[in-house]
Amino acid sequence: MVEDRIQRSSSMKVSPRHLTACAAALAIALLATTSHAERNTSLAGQTVVQPVDDGQHTKEYARNGQLIYESIERQRTRGGKTVTEAIEREWSENGKPLRDQTFVGGNEIKGTAWYLNGQVKETRVDQSVREPGGLPGKYVERFSDQGKLLSAGVFQGQFRPVGTHKEYDAAGQLKREVTYDARGGRLSERSYDASGAVIRSERFLPDGSRIRD
Structure with missing residues (x-):
């Protein structure tokens, strides 16, 4: 579950206009990230956390080296408000997509399940x-x-x-x-x-x- 995977740092309410603007920014960010599950046997069974601008990028790999979970979290300040923007994806151990979700301030903006x-x-x-x-x-x-x-x-x-x-x-x-x-x-x-x-x-x-x- 999403709640089990990642702890939200903000539960504040944000306006629909702010959500729309954030969603547009996240859509651009999505284009810059992979939509296909990678496989890397050298990282089998590991969790990799790397810093990105204003946040972090987390990847989890199964024992066969298949990427099974990915999240990108960033803190954004717009209009004097700071919220967490997040993208989460999950795959099965054979690389098939299971879910793809986008969040702003802890609120799911869009999601797909397979x-x-x-x-x-x-x-x-x-x-x-x-x-x-x-x-x-x-x-x-x-x-x-x-x-x-x-x-x-x-x-x-x-x-x-x-x-x-x-x-x-x-x-x-x-x-x-x-x-x-x-x-x-x-x-x-x-x-x-x-x-x-x-x-x-x-x-x-x-x-x-x-x-x-």
Whole structure:
């Protein structure tokens, strides 16, 4: 887990504008670093920590010399505020990607997780970057192990859905839309057939009862 790997040095709140600026800077930093897991048998089983501008670069190698973990942390001061910007990546012992995350001030700005077969499992993007001024939270897309989009929507925290969430069938066709309020309660739900026609539409009242449209 990310929390187990690295101890955050700052939990301060930062503005969406600041997060967006930091994310842009980190995107540039990402271009300058490797996105593929390296293998170096001379470093098998070792952890290497090197200084970088305003921070440090950490690499961990498996016993076969495969790079399995990498983090780049930097302290940045912008607008009188100092925050930790971090990039973390993890690979399996055969070099396949497992996760790739970008953080600003302890808040995940974007992240990707993979299945062991190499397909993307989940992507997450902070709304301050994806849709400034929209619903706060993380926009999450989940995929099948065959690369088909399964669901998409905004979550606040790990478990609270807000706004409209979409679910897809095995062929990638929209099969259901559920709209949630700011507390994660269901407001409405629509189901679709394979042709995209609405086959069920209902609204939910505060006591949990439903009204068919």
